[in-house]
Amino acid sequence: MMLTNLPNDILILIFSKYLSLEDLFSISQCSKYFKDIIFNYVIKNINNYPVLDLNYPFGYNQYDEYSKSYSVDFNNFYRLKCYLNLKNNPVVQKKIYAFSEKMFPSIQIGEDTRDSHGFRSVYLTDDNQFLWLNLDDVIKSNPIEISDKYYRKKKFVNKIKTVNRVPIIGYGDIRKFKKKDDFLVCSFDKGLKLFLYENDRFEMINELAEQNNRINCVDLGLKYKKIIYGCTNGLLKIGSTDDFSFSQINVKDRIIRCCFSPSEKDLAVGTAGIYPHKNSIPSPVRIYDLFSFKEKQHLVSPGGIKIGGGILSLSFIDENTVMSAGYDTFIRIFDLRSNKCIQSLEEPEDMSIYSVCCSKYYGLLSGNDRQSIVRYWDRRVNRIIRSFEVCKTNSSVYSLACTPDCILAGVDLGIILLDFRYS
Template structure:
């Protein structure tokens, strides 16, 4: 009895026939099996991969490179990265720059890879304050506020000011940029209202001494002064501002910020008395709501405050700490704190609304980057060696950081390419 070929293995003749049939069904140029999946399923699978896996997969073929570059694939990764434009609640504040590119630049922030440049110099020692609004950078120069046009490629700014805003007889201490106005406080005790993209400005006497700080939201201005008062102003009148409340703080006010819900505002004072330097006031009545913290030492003044959300507040100052306050509970306590490692005063700070904080220190122009998920400083940059100058003000975007020192304006550009992440 002849053996059955199928019992021991495939018959060579029939096997060869099946191979030819399979080749006719699945041609060699069909591509990766992943591409057979519906697009929405493929993108969902890719969204669960990490950064390195996506980088390797993008090298397989052009189609997979296209799919691994989609924003939806990178959003989950971007929400966990530093300074990608995603806020704590998951909202994406940027829609122009691809999410994949933001993740690449985020790695440069994390590892401190940047190009440093001095983009502006001046001869006098000043205490400049700066703000960045779109493609304009606003910088105080003594009694002036100068607006500079930023280069589209981010390499710097046009040396000639786009506009010069006047209105003070002494140095401008602080200012804030809104959609319609630039509001500034000066050493002459005045507040000036400058219309954006216009030479029209209004000045009025606000305090008896220096207006150290101002903030503005929803047509309401709050100001703090060396004369130990804070005041609330209404912008309902086009020609002037009406004082709604005058609050006796019994201490010099160094910093101030309005809650995004327009329900209250916080003052940071010099802490020359036993009262807490951080106090929250009702915006409608001007009454004290609460004092934050009891652990402040005498002289631990608060130089900068900012709201991340209506319930999260950040503060820094003379006591060398960044403090993270949770205002959702009745105790309104400090839930996290980070200490400046060289015991330097912290003049200014900014948060990305998610995980990153940048601070400016009082010695050698040190800018530090902090990751809230870590206890120690993430990266530091010394901008003024060998001479020493504080970082009086700083602002950053998703790709660049600007820092104002006594005689120079510095740019840290984090868009530099890195060979390690060229596959991203």
């Protein structure tokens, strides 16, 4: 009997049980009949597969040859493949970058699969240096073999080739940074510097000193050429990348995190939650209009948030959805249209949540305080799929970045890579 004579549900059962994803790709190219059956099945069930990396385009690595002709359909196959890898594959874990002393590292992965240099980039900080790396070089690099117990007594060399290494002198170590297109902004305890990438190098185009304040967070928006940063004394400052002139909003609480919305018309502010908001319960997450500087809304969780339940991680999932996490062990997702918390995930070890990567495809990563644990969540069912201990030093996971294939975690002594591509 020919395969084409079998009912569609029997064909799907055979394909799903005995064929790999690569085999399905090959069969789908044999005829339009098989292509329609396989692609319709995958598209119908794709919401069952929460994956990471909100901005990751299709057409990557060994599947590039399929991307031109199958685009959207290919993306669905790729999401399925990455979910199965992340859920089931043994993880290859290695330290790919080491610091000479304990740090509070920041990591960012370039938003484009291929940037102007032809590869996907990784950005990180080391003391007063900004480092630009090739993600493929990072993944292929040999692990740094060094005992954390005797860390300070040993000398080592970070051998990953850097595309660009920018020493930034004047304000101490880099605390936070943001790179978009050709612009880079770096914040320090007492200052801010803006750079432009031209002629294969970064040139500083503006700087700002904050002698009486400590800068805790910074973000960059190029659509309206704006920079925002938050200070310990409760001042949120909004300025232009052109002339570095800043206006300020006093939120009357210590600012820990701030970020632009995807449209860059609004901004979210996460505070320490020490002082009640407008004589009410503590409300550490607030939304402001970029142009009027007025507060649009403050986000309240069911049952309220205890005093001191401040924000350590804050981001927009999309224009209408905000994610926050922090000292009170909960990850909360708010819908701005209804001004309600629509989902909350609780860290099972009763520890603060220091960093989060969140995707609109229902995948979420969290890094906790003290135990160096990264957790992979399925937001559809409020369930942890896998947990990973990234180091033995009981460091906080200060920052997280990911592609669908790998996770980069920043801990106090270095950068850890978790690679899921191999079965």
